[in-house]
Amino acid sequence: MSSLSIRRYDRSCSDIWNAFVRDSKNGTFLFNRGFADYHADRFEDHSLIVSSGEKIVALLPANADGDTIISHGGLTYGGFITDSRMGTALMLDVVSAATEYMQSAGFTRLVYKPIPHFYHSSPAEEDLYALYRAGARQIRMDAASAIRMRDRPGFSKSKRQGAKAARAAGIEVRESRDWRACWQLLESVLSSRHGVSPTHSLVEMEKLAATFPENIRLFGAFSGADMLSALVMFDCGPTVHVQYIATSPAGRDAGGVDIIVDHLLTDTFRDCIWFDFGISTLDQGRVLNEGLCRQKEMFGARSVIYQQLELKL
Incomplete structure (x- = not known):
């Protein structure tokens, strides 16, 4: 796998973003930009696209709130959206590259709302392990039914x-x-x-x-x-x-x-x-x-x- 690159989402990327969400193993229509952007006036979007060469390997829907980046403050859940190619070792690299980007962009804190496992079309909890390895801690738990x-x-x-x-x-x-x-x-x-x-x-x-x-x-x-x-x-x-x-x-x-x-x-x-x-x-x-x-x-x-x-x- 070649080195990873991170770029900030903008509206010119909406078609490739939506296509990746559609074919992902854990994305839902809430991440389609037609839904995620309905309250764009209330949230400063800072979503990320993670690529290896010319291929997207992950998306991170996110918004900025001061020096905090949240995935995502305007949605029930956020987190890295991935496809069937994503494995645990690659996700370690994705989280490392993403955190380096966030630091360089002036963020000091990431609040991460992972996609619950029961929305995955196939297992996709590589992010939880990678974030644990990076030092993340649980700050909130909500009981659903x-x-x-x-x-x-x-x-x-x-x-x-x-x-x-x-x-x-x-x-x-x-x-x-x-x-x-x-x-x-x-x-x-x-x-x-x-x-x-x-x-x-x-x-x-x-x-x-x-x-x-x-x-x-x-x-x-x-x-x-x-x-x-x-x-x-x-x-x-x-x-x-x-x-x-x-x-x-x-x-x-x-x-x-x-x-x-x-x-x-x-x-x-x-x-x-x-x-x-x-x-x-x-x-x-x-x-x-x-x-x-x-x-x-x-x-x-x-x-x-x-x-x-x-x-x-």
């Missing part, structure tokens, strides 16, 4: 009854493009229960869903034309992720979320490998929202981890 579909447990009794009652009441699950109706539900729930707003605005979500219609999908529980409950799904291929859950009081009483989850697990996404409900933690992972976690576990999900590492440069 996921289902491995090949041995999916059943629902709890109450969730089974909820889905059954919804069917008996004539509630139907349909895929929808009515993002406005969904956001009305979502904003009401988040505001009343948590005093927060959705990560994405309605305008942002409508734009992203139009750009990635096969990846960003909305499923609703309907009584006639009325959307009672909704789940926003990020379809990442072998893994699907629940990005948002929203329901009205009527939807909660009718088992709207229960019937949607049942439909997704037994029909729409039955051939997926992982079904990820996302994290249930607060305060940088130090507090578990036990009620939220319990709800996910009642669908058969169990704990998986999202982690963050820090490397002093």
Whole structure:
């Protein structure tokens, strides 16, 4: 392997970046520049392209925050994106070259959010070993809940009854493009229960869903034309992720979320490998929202981890 070179990403590289992500063993559509750049005005992009000669061997989606480089501050996860050619020894060289670049660029700290293993299409944890060798330490751990579909447990009794009652009441699950109706539900729930707003605005979500219609999908529980409950799904291929859950009081009483989850697990996404409900933690992972976690576990999900590492440069 010839010596590695590092260059900073710019928009002229978007096509080759997206092509590498598409063919990688651990990249998802979140790393496509059409998604990653939707909030470019809020994050100073400092993504890196690692090459050997003329061939790209790794990408690092990242943003700068003062003297800290973060992979990635605007995404659920970041980390080195690699393809089937990546091996452990090569990754040691990649991390060494990348840290040298970061130091020369004036960074003193790397915050690294590795892609969770359940989003990999084939094993891709070379980065964790290489960062350990470089002296990285774990600074955050978030408990998420996921289902491995090949041995999916059943629902709890109450969730089974909820889905059954919804069917008996004539509630139907349909895929929808009515993002406005969904956001009305979502904003009401988040505001009343948590005093927060959705990560994405309605305008942002409508734009992203139009750009990635096969990846960003909305499923609703309907009584006639009325959307009672909704789940926003990020379809990442072998893994699907629940990005948002929203329901009205009527939807909660009718088992709207229960019937949607049942439909997704037994029909729409039955051939997926992982079904990820996302994290249930607060305060940088130090507090578990036990009620939220319990709800996910009642669908058969169990704990998986999202982690963050820090490397002093």
